[in-house]
Amino acid sequence: MRPTHRSRVAVLGLGQMGTEIARVLAEAGHDTTVWNRTSARTEAFKSSASVASSADEACRGADLVLSVLSNYTVTDELLKAPGMDDALSGKTLVQMSTGTPDEARSTASWAVRTGVAYLEAKIVAYPNSIGTDHSSILYSGDPETFGRWQHTLAPLAGVNVLVGKNVTDAATLDLAWLGFWYGASAAFHQSLALCRAEQLPVETLSSQLRWMVDFIELTARDSATRVENDDFSGTDCTLEVHRSALEHVVRASRDAGIDDRVPRSVVELFSRAIALGHGGDELPALDRAVTRTSSR
Ligand SMILES: NC(=O)c1ccc[n+]([C@@H]2O[C@H](COP(=O)([O-])OP(=O)(O)OC[C@H]3O[C@@H](n4cnc5c(N)ncnc54)[C@H](OP(=O)(O)O)[C@@H]3O)[C@@H](O)[C@H]2O)c1
Incomplete structure (x- = not known):
């Protein structure tokens, strides 16, 4: 051409x-x-x-x-x-x-x-x-x-x-993407290993991926807006409840004899947000654990 x-x-x-x-x-x-x-x-x-x-x-x-x-x-x-x-x-x-x-x-x-x-x-x-x-x-x-x-x-x-x-914008967005992608890939492999260990056909997980990814987009967009507005409260699900759900992932991984480092590190992040006073807040309050800002 x-x-x-x-x-x-x-x-x-x-x-x-x-x-x-x-x-x-x-x-x-x-x-x-x-x-x-x-x-x-x-x-x-x-x-x-x-x-x-x-x-x-x-x-x-x-x-x-x-x-x-x-x-x-x-x-x-x-x-x-x-x-x-x-x-x-x-x-x-x-x-x-x-x-x-x-x-x-x-x-x-x-x-x-x-x-x-x-x-x-x-x-x-x-x-x-x-x-x-x-x-x-x-x-x-x-x-x-x-x-x-x-x-x-x-x-x-x-x-x-x-x-x-x-001039930094492209590198920032690229690393934001890479962090998201690699983190999601590590979490996906955890899920895959758990399904395989429990003899759930891999195809069953793959066939459900669309709604999982859509749900991540929905909650991520919501978190992005709410973090901008310092708006962490709500009536859906507290960080305490999210953390206990996650602890089941850690336990099931251990029961199945697979590595639990990925869900364990996420539990640690939730625990840090809770220790900062956000146990009754919702998912966007995770931002405070990442940025290490104490409770408002
Ligand atoms: N591959 C991908 O999928 C991908 C995707 C997105 C972004 N990128 C980025 O693109 C960049 C290049 O990746 P790549 O996959 O092409 O890597 P690569 O295959 O390892 O090529 C590296 C290049 O850098 C040169 N180089 C290394 N050290 C050098 C030195 N001291 N002096 C002069 N030249 C040197 C190499 O020359 P020699 O041939 O002489 O070793 C080669 O041309 C990386 O920053 C990577 O993160 C890659």
């Missing part, structure tokens, strides 16, 4: 993710340059892209540079290497590694000092979904910079969205 506007792009890092990012940009018809520390990984691009022998050479030949290295430590080291500030000055750098808001802030201030336009990008997809509708990329930073490159970046994902103009 030929883009209506052909851009000069460089991709630094051809790991699992960088390889797919570079492939999609090259296939979209952009003038693509690739660089990787281990040169063997550039072989696949000999006919579709220019292969640079150094990172600064890759940046010199591009107007938009995408960094898809392991993490910020590796990226920052590379950015501080001789020749890089000069090669990137006046260009746009998109940092795509996973990292914390503090790391994003720090790399963004390097960019400001160096005269580099800067966007954060966080990928919510596996490499094999890059370039398909099953991928999202969350961007943050200056809206004008995003607007300038939006069309060039569009082929990378089904959803390419500027989530905020604070």
Whole structure:
């Protein structure tokens, strides 16, 4: 596919993710340059892209540079290497590694000092979904910079969205998502193990997932609004009652001889909220255990 506007792009890092990012940009018809520390990984691009022998050479030949290295430590080291500030000055750098808001802030201030336009990008997809509708990329930073490159970046994902103009916004939302997803995955494996230990067919659990996920969304939306409004009271279910329900999960896991660390750590969180004086409050009061704020 030929883009209506052909851009000069460089991709630094051809790991699992960088390889797919570079492939999609090259296939979209952009003038693509690739660089990787281990040169063997550039072989696949000999006919579709220019292969640079150094990172600064890759940046010199591009107007938009995408960094898809392991993490910020590796990226920052590379950015501080001789020749890089000069090669990137006046260009746009998109940092795509996973990292914390503090790391994003720090790399963004390097960019400001160096005269580099800067966007954060966080990928919510596996490499094999890059370039398909099953991928999202969350961007943050200056809206004008995003607007300038939006069309060039569009082929990378089904959803390419500027989530905020604070440079940290994409990293914050990405980690909020990852914390939620991995926590939910750990809890799901607990449930799966319990069902299997009690000979409940796995299909029975799978077939009920839709309403479970819908219920989580409903209660999470409610909690988000109520935490904003400091509104923890209600007539549905107290934290004390929730905790005793959870204690059954711990007991059943022990009875079945499976690991109980996941439900136990959740019971601990509920107990902390109760100790802070929220035993008679509802689920949103868990916020107080997480933020460690004592009872109002
Ligand atoms: N894979 C996913 O599903 C996924 C999804 C979302 C976000 N991400 C994020 O995308 C980033 C890349 O992930 P990945 O899966 O592509 O990782 P990966 O396959 O391990 O690739 C890491 C890349 O970083 C390079 N690198 C590592 N240390 C280096 C150093 N000291 N100097 C120069 N280059 C160095 C590697 O070069 P060499 O080839 O020379 O080792 C390689 O290009 C990570 O931040 C990850 O969290 C990944």
